[in-house]
Amino acid sequence: MGKMHARMPKNFVLEERLERYASAIEPAPERYAGRWAEACAPLPFSTEKGAVLTDARELGRFSSVRLDLGCGKGSFLVESARRESDVLFVGMDAEPVCVAYAAQAVCEANVANAVVVPGNARKLDRYFAPGELERIYVNFPTPHPKARDARERLTYLDRLLAYRALLAPAGTLRLKTDSQPFFAFTLTQLKLAGYEVLEKSCDMRAAHPNDPVTGYEERLCAQGASVYGIFATPGPLPERVEQTAALSLMDYLPHDLDSLDYVPLGMERAVENFRNRRTKLAARALSGTR
Ligand SMILES: C[S@@+](CC[C@H](N)C(=O)[O-])C[C@H]1O[C@@H](n2cnc3c(N)ncnc32)[C@H](O)[C@@H]1O
Structure with a gap:
C-alpha cells in the first residue's frame, strides 16, 4: 500500500506468495500493449455457424479493457470482474x-477476466496503447497532501494528460476518495487538462449504491468517511495547458477546521499541526492584548 501503509504481515513471504499466485500476475505488461483484449481472452471454442457471439471465449477477445490503477488488495477488481465477464x-x-494480495484474490475468486500487473502509473504509456482503455478507475489514491509531493498524486495534471491518450473515445476516468480536499484538487486538474465532468458527488454510495466496494472504502466508511466521486471524460484539449492550482491539499480544507468531523486519510498529522498552529497564534494574540 502507500508508503505509510507498506507493512508486511508476519509470516508473509513475498516471493512465495508471488509464485503461488503467478497465474494471475502479468510481470511484463509492456508485451501486451495494444493487445490486452485478445491476449488475455480465454481460448476460443468453436460455435455453430450463424450463432450470435457475445462471450469473450466465443469472440476470442474481451469487449473492452478497464484499468484499476492502484488496485491495492484487489477486492474492487475481483468484484467488478465477477459482474462483467466480457470485460478484462x-x-x-x-x-x-499489494500485487501478491490482489493476485491471491483473483485466484481464490476464480475469475478468468482479471489480471494483476506490477507497475507504476508513471509508466502507463508503456503498458497500454493509445485508446486501449475504456475506463480507468482511481479508487482511494494515496493523497500526498504536501505541495512538494503533488506530482505524485494520480490525478495531478501531468497524469490526467497521459490518461487522455490511453482512453478510448468516450472513455472515462472514475475517481473515488474519502478526501474532500483531494476531490476539490482533482476538479481543478480535470479542468486544466480539458476533461468534461460527467458526474460528481459528495456521496457516491448514495448515488451508486450497487457499485462494487473497494477495500479502503469499506474500512474508511466504517470510520465515518463519505465517498467523494467524479466521472470524467476527455473533452477538447485547452490551447494552453499549465498548472495554476494551489498544490497543498491544506488549501482545499474548509476554513473552519473545527467543523471537520472526519479527517481524510493521510491528513491526520497535517490537520493536527494546522490546528495547533492556529491555537498557538490565537494564544499569542491574546497575550499580546493583555
Ligand atoms: C490507499 S490505497 C487504495 C487501494 C484500493 N484502490 C482501495 O480502494 O482499496 C492506494 C494504492 O495505490 C497504490 N499506488 C500509489 N501510487 C501508485 C502509483 N504511482 N502507481 C501504481 N500504484 C500506486 C499504492 O501502492 C496503494 O496500494
Missing part, C-alpha cells in the same frame, strides 16, 4: 505486497 479488468499496483 487489469489491476495495477506499484507495491509488490
Whole structure:
C-alpha cells in the first residue's frame, strides 16, 4: 500500500506468495500493449455457424479493457470482474505486497477476466496503447497532501494528460476518495487538462449504491468517511495547458477546521499541526492584548 501503509504481515513471504499466485500476475505488461483484449481472452471454442457471439471465449477477445490503477488488495477488481465477464479488468499496483494480495484474490475468486500487473502509473504509456482503455478507475489514491509531493498524486495534471491518450473515445476516468480536499484538487486538474465532468458527488454510495466496494472504502466508511466521486471524460484539449492550482491539499480544507468531523486519510498529522498552529497564534494574540 502507500508508503505509510507498506507493512508486511508476519509470516508473509513475498516471493512465495508471488509464485503461488503467478497465474494471475502479468510481470511484463509492456508485451501486451495494444493487445490486452485478445491476449488475455480465454481460448476460443468453436460455435455453430450463424450463432450470435457475445462471450469473450466465443469472440476470442474481451469487449473492452478497464484499468484499476492502484488496485491495492484487489477486492474492487475481483468484484467488478465477477459482474462483467466480457470485460478484462487489469489491476495495477506499484507495491509488490499489494500485487501478491490482489493476485491471491483473483485466484481464490476464480475469475478468468482479471489480471494483476506490477507497475507504476508513471509508466502507463508503456503498458497500454493509445485508446486501449475504456475506463480507468482511481479508487482511494494515496493523497500526498504536501505541495512538494503533488506530482505524485494520480490525478495531478501531468497524469490526467497521459490518461487522455490511453482512453478510448468516450472513455472515462472514475475517481473515488474519502478526501474532500483531494476531490476539490482533482476538479481543478480535470479542468486544466480539458476533461468534461460527467458526474460528481459528495456521496457516491448514495448515488451508486450497487457499485462494487473497494477495500479502503469499506474500512474508511466504517470510520465515518463519505465517498467523494467524479466521472470524467476527455473533452477538447485547452490551447494552453499549465498548472495554476494551489498544490497543498491544506488549501482545499474548509476554513473552519473545527467543523471537520472526519479527517481524510493521510491528513491526520497535517490537520493536527494546522490546528495547533492556529491555537498557538490565537494564544499569542491574546497575550499580546493583555
Ligand atoms: C490507499 S490505497 C487504495 C487501494 C484500493 N484502490 C482501495 O480502494 O482499496 C492506494 C494504492 O495505490 C497504490 N499506488 C500509489 N501510487 C501508485 C502509483 N504511482 N502507481 C501504481 N500504484 C500506486 C499504492 O501502492 C496503494 O496500494
